[in-house]
Amino acid sequence: APDGQTLQLLKGGTFTMGSQTFDPCGRSSTQGIECTPLVQSEIVPHEVAVEPFCLDRHEVTVEQYRHCVARDECSKPLITNTGRVQSPSYIRRYYNEPDTYGDHPVVGVTHAQAQAFCESKGGRLPSEAEWEFAATSRGERNASVWPASDTQANQVLVELACTNNRGDLALGECSTTVRPVGASAKDITAQGVMDMAGNVSEWVSDGYALYPSTTLTNPPGSDDPAAARVHKGGSFATA
Numbered sequence: 001a002p003d004g005q006t007l008q009l010l011k012g013g014t015f016t017m018g019s020q021t022f023d024p025c026g027r028s029s030t031q032g033i034e035c036t037p038l039v040q041s042e043i044v045p046h047e048v049a050v051e052p053f054c055l056d057r058h059e060v061t062v063e064q065y066r067h068c069v070a071r072d073e074c075s076k077p078l079i080t081n082t083g084r085v086q087s088p089s090y091i092r093r094y095y096n097e098p099d100t101y102g103d104h105p106v107v108g109v110t111h112a113q114a115q116a117f118c119e120s121k122g123g124r125l126p127s128e129a130e131w132e133f134a135a136t137s138r139g140e141r142n143a144s145v146w147p148a149s150d151t152q153a154n155q156v157l158v159e160l161a162c163t164n165n166r167g168d169l170a171l172g173e174c175s176t177t178v179r180p181v182g183a184s185a186k187d188i189t190a191q192g193v194m195d196m197a198g199n200v201s202e203w204v205s206d207g208y209a210l211y212p213s214t215t216l217t218n219p220p221g222s223d224d225p226a227a228a229r230v231h232k233g234g235s236f237a238t239a
Contacts, residue, residue, distance in 0.1 A: 002063040002102075005056040005121075008193050010130075012052040015139025017132055018045040018211045042211060049217040050133045055126060058181040058194045059202065060117060062095060063102035065109070073120040079108030088176040089236060103180040105200045111229040114203040125205040129219050131232045135197070137190035171198030175236040201233040 019042070068074035080096055083089030094101050095108070109117070118124050126134070133139060168186040170179040175198070182194045189196060196202075206221025208228040221230065 001067055002061070005058070005060075005064070007054040008057045008191055009054050010050075010052065010134055010138060010191055010193075012050050013133070013138050014047055014049045015133055015136060016045050017048050017129060018042055044211045046212055047215040048129045048133075048219060049215070050129055051218055053126070053130055055130070055134050055193055057192060059105035059200060061102060061181055062104055062106045063098055065106040065117060066095075066098055066102075068117050068120050071120070074117050075113060077106060077108035077113065078110055082107045082178055083236075089178070091177065094178075104178055105181050105195070107178070107200055109203075111203050115205075125203055127218065128204045128206040128221055128230050128232065129216075131196075131202065131204045134189060134191070134193050135232070140190060169198050170195070170236045171234045174198070178236050196233055198234045199236060201231045201235050203229065203231050206230045 065074060065077070069076055077095055080094060082091045082094040091101070094104070095106070115125055165186055166174055168184055169175065170184050170187065175184075179199055181199070184195060184198060187197045187199070188194045204221075206229075207224055208230055209222035209224075212219075221227075
C-alpha cells in the first residue's frame with residue numbers, strides 16, 4: 001500500500017462566504033457559463049460557522065487511487081488521460097503510468113467515485129463551506145488567488161503572476177501541465193493544506209444551491225439528487 005495521507009486538523013470558526021467585490025456573471029460569461037440566479041447568489045455575503053474537522057493535506061494521488069481500485073473498493077477513473085488533446089497539457093497514459101505519475105493527483109473521477117474513495121478511507125468529501133474555510137486559511141486570507149473578473153486585466157495580472165511564480169503555482173498559464181501533489185511552493189494555506197488554489201480542482205459533497213443571506217452552521221448545500229455537484233479550486237492550463 002502507498003503511504004497514507006497526513007490529516008490536518010482545522011479548528012472551527014466563522015468566516016464569510018460570498019463576496020460583493022466581483023461580478024460573478026461578468027466572470028462566468030467569459031467562460032461560457034449561463035448567468036443564473038445560482039451564479040448571481042455568489043454576491044450574497046453571509047457568515048458561516050464551521051465546526052472542527054480534519055482534511056487531507058494534499059490531493060489524492062494516482063498511486064493512492066490505484067490501490068483503492070486494486071482492493072475493489074473504487075472503480076477505474078472515467079477518464080485516464082489529462083489535459084486537452086493537442087495541447088502541452090495533454091498526457092495520454094496519465095493514469096496508466098504510475099511509475100511516472102504516481103505522485104500526481106488522480107483526475108477524471110466522478111463525484112460518486114470521489115465519495116467512494118473517501119468512504120474506503122473511513123472519511124467523506126468536505127462540504128463547500130469546509131473547503132472554502134480551509135482554502136482561505138480558516139477565513140484569514142480572503143484575497144482571491146485568481147485575478148479580477150475583467151478579461152483584459154486578468155491577462156495582464158496572470159502574465160505578471162506567472163513571471164513571478166512560474167513553477168511555484170499550478171494555476172492557469174503558470175503551469176502547462178499537472179504537477180506532483182505538494183510541489184507548488186506558493187500554493188499552501190496557513191495551516192499547511194496544499195494545492196487548493198491550483199493543480200486540479202476538488203469535488204465537495206454539496207449539490208449546487210443558492211447562497212442564503214442568513215448565518216448558517218455547517219451548511220450542507222442542496223440535498224436534491226438531481227442538483228449539479230460542486231467542485232472547487234483552479235487548475236493548470238488546458239488550452
